Every structure is written in C-alpha cells, then in structure tokens.
Amino acid sequence: MASSDTRPTGGQDCEPTASEILVVGAGAAGLSAALTLAAHRQESNCRIRVLEASDRVGGRLFCEEVDGFHVYGGASVIHESFATTRDLARELGVELRQSPRKKGGQSYAGGRFWGLYVNGSLRQTLSSLRTMVFSPQHTLAGNWEFMRLFTMLKKRAAELDFEDHSRLLDLDTSASFAEFARANSLGRYLAQAGELDLNCFTAGSSKEVGAAYGMALLWLWTLNPATRSYLPRQGIAALFKALADACSDYVQLSTPVERIILEDGRAHGVVTASGERIEGDAVICATIASTAARIIPGLPEELTAALERVRYGSCCNIAFGLNKNILAEGSHAGLFPPGSPTFLTMVTNLAATAPDAAPPGKTMVHALVIGAHAQTLFALDDDEIVRRVVEEMRRFFPAMPERPLFARVFRWPQALCLAPGGMLRDMHDLRGRLSSCAPGLFLAGDYTRVPSLNGAMKSGVESAQASLSYLRGL
C-alpha cells in the first residue's frame, strides 16, 4: 500500500495501511468518482485524494452565485435519459423537476426570427407551420429529409442511448456526420437545421462530429419529441453545489498533475507540477483527453495516439442578469444558423425549467459564441467581450439593456467533445486495454463514454468501482 501522507485528506481518519486512490481532476467525472469512493470508504478502507489543477472545482460544470442569480458557466441541462446523473442527484438530495413538454426556439433567417415549437399552443403550432413553409432557411425538400431522418433515427432509438452506449458503438464508424448526411441524401436538412443543432450541441460542425454521436445528439435533444429535460428549481447550480460540497474534504485545489507514474507495470501515483511525488495504489485520470495523453507518458504509442485524436469545440459563454426577458414569449432560445450576419450562435433563457435560477422578478440569459469567433473573443479581456456581445445582442434582441445587472464570461477553449468518427469505439477499446498494460490506472471524463454531463458522471462512477475492485484483488 502507498505510504500515507501527513497532508489532510478525506481519508485522514483511516488506518495507516489504507489504500490511497488518487483522482486527477475535479470536474463532473472526478467529483463523481470521489463521491462513489466516499460511499465505499469504510468497507474498502481507502483514502481519497482529488488533485485539481485550477483554483475551483467543477471543470465544465462550474457554477457560481452572483447577487442571488445561479449562473452556470458550462453544462446547463440534464436529459431525461441521463440515468446516472439523475441517480447521483437523488443520492445528493437534489430534486429535479421535469421541464414543461413544450419545447421551442427561434431561428434567425432573412432578417427576422422564425419560431419552431414542439407540443406548443395552437398559436405556436401555426407559427411552426409558417416557419416550415415560408422561412428562407426551410425548403420542402429539407422538411422531407427531416422526416426521413426522424423515421431513420426512430427505428434506431434503442441504439442511440447516452446511458448504455454498447449498441451505439456498433454504429461508430470513421464517418463524420457530414459524410453520413451525404450518403443518405440529407444535405438539405443539414443546411436547414442539422448544422445549427450540431453547432449548438458540440460547438463544432457536422464535418468534425462523428456520425454515430451526431445521430445520438440529434435524436436526444431535438428530434425525439417525447423526451424532456430535468433541472433543479435553481438550475444545474444546485447539483454542482451539492456535488462540490459532498467532495470538499477530498479535494486539493491548485495542484496540477504533471505526470502519472507508471512503474513496474502498474500505476504508482503522480508527480505534481511543483515536483512533489504523491504515492497512490490506484489513479483515476479525469482530465480531458489531450491532457491525459500528455500526463501519462508511459502508455503504448497507439493508445496515446487514440487520446490525441479526441477533439473539442471551443465556446465562450457569457451570462447576463436582467430585469426582464429579452426572448420571444414561449421561446427558450434565439439561434443563429451558420452564415448569419453575426458572431453569436445562441442566446438562451432556461427560466421555464429553472424558475429559481434568478431572484423573483429578474431573469438570466446566456450568450454562446463558438469556433473561430470564440477564439477571437478569448484574446480580449472580459470587459471588452461583454461590451462587444451586448452591442451584438442589442442588434437582434431590442429589449437587451445596454447595462445588464451583471455579466460573467466563461472561456472554454475545449468546451464540448466532438467525438469524431470512431472515437467511441477507440475509447471503449482503450479502457479495455488499460487493465493489462497499466493496471491501477483508470480513465474517466466525458470523452470516455458518450460525451455529455452524464457520460462524465458515469465514467467517474464506473472508474471508482473498477479501482475498488482492482484494490480488492491486490
């Protein structure tokens, strides 16, 4: 067993012979791993230590409270099918509310917004029909292709599962979603709606997103009219806070890991950026893929290459506190298809699903900018980003005030995993091979499952379980 460290950790009351499990990264995956390990701490006699590079936990799940507003910097929505996430929320005592069945957003084309609503009021249904017939973004052929894709994906619904992705792996060829669309004559649907949807869900394009992942995303978030999302009344911030609080005893902030030690054919601990060697009997690496490739130098070349092939889209997310809603009534998003005369991709307001995310009488919107436009913003300071984004929003949403109650900028150079074609299978195979080529090392993170908050949490739970059974076998 690893030599016990005198530094306080969540395992300080354990016996000196306790096994030490190190978790690298305190995002959703790392925290879910720590939570799972903590639940088994007594019986497994293990010490848990989570080493986080930055000065805050949460990674891409980070939220903060600003003047009574529960602002989210990254993930915002939990889907009905996210069973692991819902189980963890239940365990943490966080109540999730089903969103109203109505779904609706407005897409910009030809100088105005056009509404598309699912299960909406009669007025909204008429508005949707008008969009499908008259919007310059829509064509009859595109609508027909949309119906064909709907039928195609409905037949495959059981395979497009974010919780149990075993059948999705069979669909995961090297093809991108753009290639899949071309092969199935879905080009007009892609131009009309699919490309925009993929931009919003991945911060990337159909050329970058794998065909299987693209199908799963589109079925999950837009095409399947029966499903709903879930959120706590305060929004995802309530889940973030409960998870962060439950793991606070185990987390060591501002401790970047430089290297995971693989010696004598197994994982032995880590070396931090300050040169400290921390011994561990098992290591769970819960960073993004490119960091994992960098900090695990002893892996076989082809496994490192597979990690390096994982790609992410960039996104700048800017949150604003407001006195009143700026979006059309009944619409939760204003969307800008590629080629729109703006650098904005989406402006959202989740008030319908999370009514307590803002104080009474106030509301909150988030503006998302992706890809090359996000990279341009990253080079600016926060005040300049806010100034440019407010100015741009006022061109399209006249009710947007010049001076919002507050603004917060979140920069995500690696925001959303694009799961390029073949990645899901590669990561599945890689996890299988690790047990023989690097026993004691476990990979977690959204990219190791179906990328999403649920994929991250599921990977954390499963890697914690795997590390415990590994230690039992030592």
Ligand SMILES: Cc1cc2nc3c(=O)[nH]c(=O)nc-3n(C[C@H](O)[C@H](O)[C@H](O)COP(=O)(O)OP(=O)(O)OC[C@H]3O[C@@H](n4cnc5c(N)ncnc54)[C@H](O)[C@@H]3O)c2cc1C
């Ligand atoms: C704007 C945005 C909106 C999103 N919306 C949704 C949504 O609505 N629904 C959904 O399901 N998903 C959404 N996602 C995706 C979701 O947030 C992620 O899939 C999930 O949070 C990823 O968690 P993770 O733990 O795998 O990775 P991360 O959150 O990236 O965590 C990795 C952690 O490792 C730390 N780290 C990195 N390097 C080191 C090192 N060397 N040593 C120690 N620590 C290190 C990082 O600081 C970070 O805390 C969104 C993401 C973004 C950015």
